[in-house]
Amino acid sequence: MEYQFDFGPVFIHWPDLLRGTWLTIWLTLAATAIGLPIAAILAAIRSYGPRPLRWLVGLYVELIRNTPFLIQLYFVFFAMPGLGLRMTANTAAILAMVVNLVAYAVEIVRAGLEAIPRGQIEAGRALGLGPLRILRHIVLAQALRIVYPALASQFVLQLLGSSLVSAIAAEELTAVANNIMIVTFRNFEVFGVVTAIYLTLSLAFRALLGTVHHRAFRWIG
Amino acid sequence: MLRDFGPNELLYLITAARWTVVLSLLAFAGGGLLGLVIALLRVSPWKPLRLLMIGYIQVMQGTPALMQLFMVYYGIGLFGIRPDPWVSAAYAFTVSSSAFFAEIWRGCIEAIPRGQWESARSLGLSFPLILRLVVLPQAFRIMIAPTIGYAVQIIKGTSLASLIGFTELARAGQVINTITFEPARVFGCVALIYFVLCWPLSYLSQRLETRIARSRGESVSLG
Amino acid sequence: MLPLRRTLLAATLLLSLPLAAQAQAPEDIVKAGKVVIAIDTTVPPYGSLDTQMQPTGMDVELSQLIGKSLGVPVEFVTVTSPGRIPALLTKRVDLVVSIFSITAERALQVDFSNPYGGQATVLLAPKGRKIAGPKDLVGLKVGATRGAIEDIVLTEIVKNNPGITYLRFDDGPSCAQAMLSGQIDAMGGGDYGEIYLRKTASGDEFEQKFVLRPNYFGIGMRKGNPSLLHWVNTLLFTLKNDGTLDRLSMKYRNKPIGDLPPF
Numbered sequence: 001m002e003y004q005f006d007f008g009p010v011f012i013h014w015p016d017l018l019r020g021t022w023l024t025i026w027l028t029l030a031a032t033a034i035g036l037p038i039a040a041i042l043a044a045i046r047s048y049g050p051r052p053l054r055w056l057v058g059l060y061v062e063l064i065r066n067t068p069f070l071i072q073l074y075f076v077f078f079a080m081p082g083l084g085l086r087m088t089a090n091t092a093a094i095l096a097m098v099v100n101l102v103a104y105a106v107e108i109v110r111a112g113l114e115a116i117p118r119g120q121i122e123a124g125r126a127l128g129l130g131p132l133r134i135l136r137h138i139v140l141a142q143a144l145r146i147v148y149p150a151l152a153s154q155f156v157l158q159l160l161g162s163s164l165v166s167a168i169a170a171e172e173l174t175a176v177a178n179n180i181m182i183v184t185f186r187n188f189e190v191f192g193v194v195t196a197i198y199l200t201l202s203l204a205f206r207a208l209l210g211t212v213h214h215r216a217f218r219w220i221g
Numbered sequence: 222m223l224r225d226f227g228p229n230e231l232l233y234l235i236t237a238a239r240w241t242v243v244l245s246l247l248a249f250a251g252g253g254l255l256g257l258v259i260a261l262l263r264v265s266p267w268k269p270l271r272l273l274m275i276g277y278i279q280v281m282q283g284t285p286a287l288m289q290l291f292m293v294y295y296g297i298g299l300f301g302i303r304p305d306p307w308v309s310a311a312y313a314f315t316v317s318s319s320a321f322f323a324e325i326w327r328g329c330i331e332a333i334p335r336g337q338w339e340s341a342r343s344l345g346l347s348f349p350l351i352l353r354l355v356v357l358p359q360a361f362r363i364m365i366a367p368t369i370g371y372a373v374q375i376i377k378g379t380s381l382a383s384l385i386g387f388t389e390l391a392r393a394g395q396v397i398n399t400i401t402f403e404p405a406r407v408f409g410c411v412a413l414i415y416f417v418l419c420w421p422l423s424y425l426s427q428r429l430e431t432r433i434a435r436s437r438g439e440s441v442s443l444g
Numbered sequence: 445m446l447p448l449r450r451t452l453l454a455a456t457l458l459l460s461l462p463l464a465a466q467a468q469a470p471e472d473i474v475k476a477g478k479v480v481i482a483i484d485t486t487v488p489p490y491g492s493l494d495t496q497m498q499p500t501g502m503d504v505e506l507s508q509l510i511g512k513s514l515g516v517p518v519e520f521v522t523v524t525s526p527g528r529i530p531a532l533l534t535k536r537v538d539l540v541v542s543i544f545s546i547t548a549e550r551a552l553q554v555d556f557s558n559p560y561g562g563q564a565t566v567l568l569a570p571k572g573r574k575i576a577g578p579k580d581l582v583g584l585k586v587g588a589t590r591g592a593i594e595d596i597v598l599t600e601i602v603k604n605n606p607g608i609t610y611l612r613f614d615d616g617p618s619c620a621q622a623m624l625s626g627q628i629d630a631m632g633g634g635d636y637g638e639i640y641l642r643k644t645a646s647g648d649e650f651e652q653k654f655v656l657r658p659n660y661f662g663i664g665m666r667k668g669n670p671s672l673l674h675w676v677n678t679l680l681f682t683l684k685n686d687g688t689l690d691r692l693s694m695k696y697r698n699k700p701i702g703d704l705p706p707f
Contacts, residue, residue: 066373066419067412068380070391075412078404078618081625089611089627156283163285167384167618169587169611174287178526179612182591185553187295187530195288202283224495233497295530306521306536384614386484386524396493399486399617402624402644 009184010193013176020176021197027090027172028159031097036151038098039105044135046106047113057106064103070164072096077168093165093172101158108150112143145217152209156202163198173197226401231410237393238414244310244389245376251315252375253368256322263327266348274323281320287381289313294385310382318375325367329360366429373419373426380415390414469671470514473538478516481507482523482537486617489636489696490543502696506560507541509688510663513679524615526591529553532666539676540664543634545593555667557676558706559660560689563697565593567653568623568637569630575653582607587619587628594632597656623650632656636697660704677706 046057064072076096077089087095116139124134166175177194181187224230263274281289293313333356341351383392394411398404473479483491485499494500499520511518523531528544531537532554545565546556569575573584578601586602588595590612602610611628613619623631624646630653631637641647663676683689684704693701 062420062423063412063416066377066423067415068377068391070380070383071394071408071412071415074394074404074408077627078398078621078625079408081627082405086626088609092627160283160285163287164381167614169613169618169622171612174285175590175612177288177291178590178614182526182595185529185533188292191288191291191295195284195292198285198288199280199283203279206283229495229497233493236497294527295534297534384524386522386527388485388522392522395615395617396485398621399488400492402621404621404625 005189006186007189007193009186010180010189013180013183016176016180017173017193017197020171020173021201023090023170023172024159024162025201027093027097027162027165027170028155031094031101031158031162032155034094035098035101035105039102039109040140042102042106043109043113046110061103061106064100065107069096069100069161070167072100073164073168089165089169089171092168093162093170096165096168097158097162100161101154104154105151108147108154109143111150112147113139115146116142148213148217152206152213155209156205159202159205160198224400226397226403226406226410230397230401230407233397234390234393234407234410234414237388238390238418240387240389241376241379241391241415242418244307244314244379244382244387245372247311248314248318248375248379249372251311252318252322255315255319256326259319259323260326260330261352263323264330278320278323281317282324286313286317286378287384289317290381290385306385306387309385310379310387314375314379314382317378318371321371321374322368325371326360326364329364329367330356332363333359363433366426366433369422369429370426373422376419376422377415467671468538468666468669470675473672474514474516476516478519479511479514479539480519480521480537481510482521482528482531482540482542483507484525484528484542484615485522486615487525487543488640502561502692503541503543505692505696506683506689507539509683510539510541510676510679525589526614528664532664535666538665538672543661544664545659546662547593547596550664553667554664555669555673556662556664557673558680559662559704560680560683561693562658562660562702562704564635564658565597565632565656566635566637567594567630567656568633568641568650569653570649571651572649573629573653575630577654578605581605581630584629585609585611585627586630586632587611587613587622588632589613589616589619592616592632593659594656598632601656634659639698 042057042060045053046061047054049057073093073096076099077092080087080092120138121134124138129137162172163174165172166178169175171179173194177190181190184190259274259277262270263278265271290310290313293316294309297309297312337355338351341355346354379389380391382389383395386392388396390411394407398407401407483499483501483503485491485493485501487501487503489501490503491499491501504520507518507520521531521537523537523540523542525542528540528542529550532540540554544550544556546559550556567575567581567586574580581601582605586598586608588598588610595612598610602608611622613622616633619628619631620633620637620641622628623641624644635652635655638650638652641650663680665672665676680689684701689704690701693699
C-alpha cells in the first residue's frame with residue numbers, strides 16, 4: 001500500500017489542538033491542587049492517626065493503586081450518578097484524577113514523613129511546641145523537600161494519564177486528536193502531532209519543576 | 222437481548238482476564254529484555270550510545286502510553302504489514318515498559334558505589350566483566366522489588382488495549398455493560414479482578430523493599 | 445512506539461520501496477482459507493454477545509452468510525466505531541460489516557457495497573422533555589458517539605444553535621450508559637436505539653424525538669478491489685431477493701428490512 005504522509009490537514013485544526021492542550025494542563029493542575037492537600041492530611045493520618053483510620057486510608061490506597069485508572073473513570077462517570085451524583089465530564093475527570101493522584105501521593109508523602117527521625121518531633125515537643133506547629137515547622141518543611149522529586153514525577157505521570165479522560169467525553173488533547181482523526185482520517189499524522197505535544201508538555205513541566213526545586217530548596221539544603 | 226449480570230457474565234469477565242494476564246506477561250518479558258539492554262547501554266562508557274538511550278527513555282516516558290498504542294495501532298499497517306491485533310498491543314506495551322524498566326534498573330545499578338567500578342577498572346576488568354562480576358550480582362538484589370512493583374503498572378496499563386478494541390478484561394467489562402447496563406456491578410467486578418491480579422504483587426514488592434531497606438539500615442521508602 | 449527518529453527513518457525507507465497495490469479478488473480470500481471481517485460486539489442488535497458469549501446480531505449473522513457463500517470460515521476482528529476505516533486501510537480486515545453508514549466522505553477512503561440495511565439516525569430523549577427540533581436542545585447536554593453519523597449531524601446542529609453542551613463518547617454503549625445514568629439529557633443514535641434502551645430497567649422513559657438523517661448500511665472494503673466489490677453486491681442482491689435480509693431484520697430488529705435503493 002502506498003501511503004503519503006500529509007500533516008497539512010492536521011495543522012489546520014491548530015485552534016482545537018491548542019484548546020485541548022490547555023484543557024489537559026488545566027485538568028492536571030486542578031487535580032493536583034485539590035489532591036495534594038488531601039494527600040498530605042491522609043498521609044499524616046496514615047502515619048500518626050488512630051489504628052482504624054490508618055487501616056481505612058491504607059485500604060483506599062491499595063484499592064486505587066491496584067486497579068486501572070480507566071476502570072476508576074468508568075466507575076466515577078457511569079456508576080456514581082446512580083448514587084445521586086451527576087457531574088459534567090470535566091468535573092468527573094478531575095474527581096477521578098484526584099482520587100487516583102491522592103492514593104499515590106499519600107504513599108509518597110508518608111515515606112517523607114517517616115524519613116524524619118522521631119527524635120526531632122520529641123525535641124519539638126520538649127521545646128513546648130504544639131502538634132500543629134511541630135507538623136508545620138519540623139515535619140512538613142523537611143518532608144516536602146524529601147518528597148518533592150517523587151511528587152514532581154507523579155505530576156508528569158498524571159499529565160500523561162489524563163489522556164484517558166477522553167473516554168468519558170472530556171474534550172482534552174486526546175479527545176481533540178480523535179475528533180480530528182474522524183474528520184481527516186489521517187490517524188498516524190494526528191497521533192504523531194499530539195504525541196509530540198505531550199512530549200513537549202512533559203519535558204517543559206519537568207524542567208519547570210526542576211527549576212522550582214532548585215530555587216525553593218537551596219536555602220534548606 | 223438485554224439481561225441481568227449473572228454468573229455467566231462474571232465467568233466471561235474472569236475468562237477475559239486471561240488475555241490481560243497473557244498480554245502482561247508478553248509486555249513484561251519483552252519489555253524486560255529490551256529494558257535490560259537499554260539500561261546497560263545507558264550506563265555504558267560509550268557516550269553516543271548513552272545519549273541515544275537517554276533520548277529514547279525521555280521520549281517513551283514523556284508521552285502517554287495511550288498515544289504510543291494508537292501510533293502503533295494506526296501506524297504499523299501503513300508499512301504494508303498485516304498485523305495481528307495482538308502484535309500491536311504487545312509491541313506497544315513492550316516498547317513502553319522497556320523505558321521504565323531501563324530507568325528502574327539504571328537506578329539500581331548506579332546505587333552500587335562508584336568506588337567499586339573504579340577499583341574493578343584499575344584491576345583491568347572490561348565494562349562487560351565489571352557488570353557481570355561486580356555490579357549486577359549486587360544490583361540484582363535491589364532490583365527485584367521495584368521490578369515486581371512495575372509489573373503491577375504493566376497489568377493495569379494493558380487496560381488501554383480496550384480502547385483499540387482488544388478484548389481483554391476492561392473491554393470485556395464494556396461488552397458486558399452493553400448487554401446489562403449495570404455499570405456499578407460490571408465495573409465493580411472488573412476492578413475486583415484487577416485487584417486480585419495486582420495486589421499480591423504489590424504486597425510482595427513492598428515486603429521485599431522493606432526487608433532490603435532494613436538489611437541495609439536505611440529508612441523505608443515506598444515508591 | 446518507536447522513537448520518532450527511528451520511525452521517520454523506517455517510514456522513508458519503506459515508502460521509497462515500490463509497494464505494488466495488489467487488488468484483492470474473492471478467489472484470493474478463498475485461497476487464503478478465511479475471510480477476516482470487522483464487527484463491533486458493543487452495538488446490539490447488530491453486534492453483541494449471546495449467553496454463550498459468542499458474537500451475535502444482524503451484522504454477525506450476515507458476516508457468517510458471507511463466509512458460507514465463499515466456503516471459508518469467518519475470522520472476526522472486533523473494532524471500535526472510529527477504528528473501522530483504519531482496520532481496512534491497514535489491511536487488518538478484508539471487510540467491515542458493522543453498521544457502517546454509507547457517506548460520501550467515507551467513500552473517499554473506502555468502497556461501500558449496496559445497502560443491506562437501513563435505519564434513521566434519530567435524537568433520543570426522556571419522554572418528559574419537549575423536544576421537537578434542534579432549537580429545543582439549547583441549554584441541554586447532548587451526547588453522541590464520536591465519528592458516528594449522529595456526531596456529524598449533531599456537530600452541525602451544535603454549531604448553528606449556541607448553548608448546547610455537546611459530549612462525544614468513544615463508543616455507543618458509553619453514550620447510552622451516560623444517558624441512562626442521567627449524565628446527558630439527549631443523545632443521537634440509531635432508531636434501533638430506542639428499542640434497545642427500552643429493554644433496560646429505566647429505558648421506557650426514553651423516546652425518539654426527531655430524525656437527524658436517514659441512513660443505509662453498506663459493507664466496507666478497501667478501494668481498488670472491483671472484483672470483490674462486485675461479488676459482495678451480487679451476494680447482497682441474492683440475499684435481498686430470497687428474503688434472507690428481511691428475515692434477519694425481523695429476527696434482530698423486529699421490523700421489515702424496508703426499501704434498499706442500490707447505487
